[in-house]
Amino acid sequence: MSTSTAPPIPPSTLTLLHIPATGALTLTPHPTPTPSSTQHLLSTAATSLTRDELTWAEPLSATPSPIPGYAFAGTILTSPQPAPFPSLDDETDYTPTPLLPPSRARRASTSSLSAPHARAFVYGTRVYGLTAFSRPGCARGMAVAEASECARMPANLTYEEAAAVPMGALSAWQGLFERGGLEVPDEEYWETEGEGRGGEEGRIEAGEAPRRAPSTGKRVLVTGAAGQVGVWAVQLAAWAGATVVGVCGAGNADFVRELGADEVINYKTTSVGRWVGEGEGRKFDLVLDTVGGDLVPDLKAAVREGGRLVTIAAPVEGLPDAYFIVRPDGGILEGVTRLIERGLVRPVVDSVWGLGDWKRAFEKVESGHSRGAVVVKIE
Numbered sequence: 019m020s021t022s023t024a025p026p027i028p029p030s031t032l033t034l035l036h037i038p039a040t041g042a043l044t045l046t047p048h049p050t051p052t053p054s055s056t057q058h059l060l061s062t063a064a065t066s067l068t069r070d071e072l073t074w075a076e077p078l079s080a081t082p083s084p085i086p087g088y089a090f091a092g093t094i095l096t097s098p099q100p101a102p103f104p105s106l107d108d109e110t111d112y113t114p115t116p117l118l119p120p121s122r123a124r125r126a127s128t129s130s131l132s133a134p135h136a137r138a139f140v141y142g143t144r145v146y147g148l149t150a151f152s153r154p155g156c157a158r159g160m161a162v163a164e165a166s167e168c169a170r171m172p173a174n175l176t177y178e179e180a181a182a183v184p185m186g187a188l189s190a191w192q193g194l195f196e197r198g199g200l201e202v203p204d205e206e207y208w209e210t211e212g213e214g215r216g217g218e219e220g221r222i223e224a225g226e227a228p229r230r231a232p233s234t235g236k237r238v239l240v241t242g243a244a245g246q247v248g249v250w251a252v253q254l255a256a257w258a259g260a261t262v263v264g265v266c267g268a269g270n271a272d273f274v275r276e277l278g279a280d281e282v283i284n285y286k287t288t289s290v291g292r293w294v295g296e297g298e299g300r301k302f303d304l305v306l307d308t309v310g311g312d313l314v315p316d317l318k319a320a321v322r323e324g325g326r327l328v329t330i331a332a333p334v335e336g337l338p339d340a341y342f343i344v345r346p347d348g349g350i351l352e353g354v355t356r357l358i359e360r361g362l363v364r365p366v367v368d369s370v371w372g373l374g375d376w377k378r379a380f381e382k383v384e385s386g387h388s389r390g391a392v393v394v395k396i397e
């Protein structure tokens with residue numbers, strides 16, 4: 019049982035403020051945010067940046083001084099008062115939120131895992147999550163997050179590694195399982211299967227019937243497969259049993275294969291359209307796109323009849339349901355925590371920068387060639 023309590027909260031905290039009128043960013047002490055009755059105040063240890071985030075419509079229209087960095091890893095300073103849900107006494111008492119029971123998981127392709135996730139954390143708990151784009155973000159010493167946006171941080175990760183997870187993992191999960199038509203593996207599969215296809219620990223013992231991954235036989239194409247979202251899309255689709263083809267540069271081909279891709283397309287030498295046209299049965303049940311732009315016509319053509327194109331890059335003409343915006347969801351992240359702790363998936367950190375080095379961190383992320391997430395450490 020935790021006996022410690024939060025120290026006095028300083029009135030201000032070092033904050034990376036975005037001034038939309040000038041486009042400038044400035045690092046300055048700023049008032050510590052006041053959590054609402056459903057929010058935690060967090061001591062932020064790390065955040066991650068996302069390409070183009072300084073131009074996203076929602077933070078710009080919703081708040082006069084947005085703060086970048088919507089993923090966070092840190093510790094709980096205060097809990098919602100009164101706690102809307104039963105609190106956890108401490109981390110050691112923690113019991114993972116049950117994921118969907120097998121009977122529901124079978125029908126879960128459009129389901130969120132957030133429903134069972136309804137509780138608050140106590141002072142000192144290590145948490146991670148994604149905060150809503152309508153509120154100022156997490157590139158500051160203290161930030162607020164809804165209880166429903168938080169999940170217990172994987173015990174085997176550093177804060178910097180944990181901050182690399184939420185944006186990519188949530189975008190990929192929602193793209194694959196909620197919009198893309200892949201099935202969330204059932205509870206039995208989570209406990210007993212998926213240790214990496216063909217990996218040592220996943221070996222099937224003699225006489226044991228192999229459990230069928232729910233997406234076996236489904237073909238998934240992931241563009242930007244080495245990027246912040248792509249690395250999660252490749253890993254989660256492979257974990258679910260799909261045949262995964264990743265689109266990336268030559269320098270990332272081995273890396274993307276190692277994440278679980280069965281094949282890679284080097285976009286610098288081969289177009290998706292040409293690759294698909296070169297063999298029978300090369301079209302996809304699901305194309306999960308993180309790149310957009312000139313790729314889109316080829317991607318549309320790469321979807322087999324009855325399949326889907328899902329994208330986080332930009333709306334697609336003629337396919338109003340293809341584009342979506344990721345939503346925060348601590349329930350999904352609780353599941354991701356379980357997968358990470360079992361070594362079934364892992365975060366990919368491109369680089370870690372100090373908060374004072376925010377300019378170089380943004381230059382890196384805006385280069386469009388990072389591998390995994392660009393993380394900012396908040397001392």
Ligand SMILES: NC(=O)c1ccc[n+]([C@@H]2O[C@H](COP(=O)([O-])OP(=O)(O)OC[C@H]3O[C@@H](n4cnc5c(N)ncnc54)[C@H](OP(=O)(O)O)[C@@H]3O)[C@@H](O)[C@H]2O)c1
Binds near residue numbers: 069245247265342
């Ligand atoms: N709608 C949403 O909710 C949402 C959520 C998150 C992100 N986004 C947006 O989605 C986009 C992707 O985000 P991200 O964070 O994953 O990006 P990212 O990390 O910046 O992606 C970088 C990766 O993209 C690869 N890449 C660049 N051009 C490519 C091409 N033509 N084909 C294949 N791969 C290519 C690069 O590989 P090489 O180095 O090998 O070139 C690099 O590994 C961004 O525009 C971001 O703003 C939207």
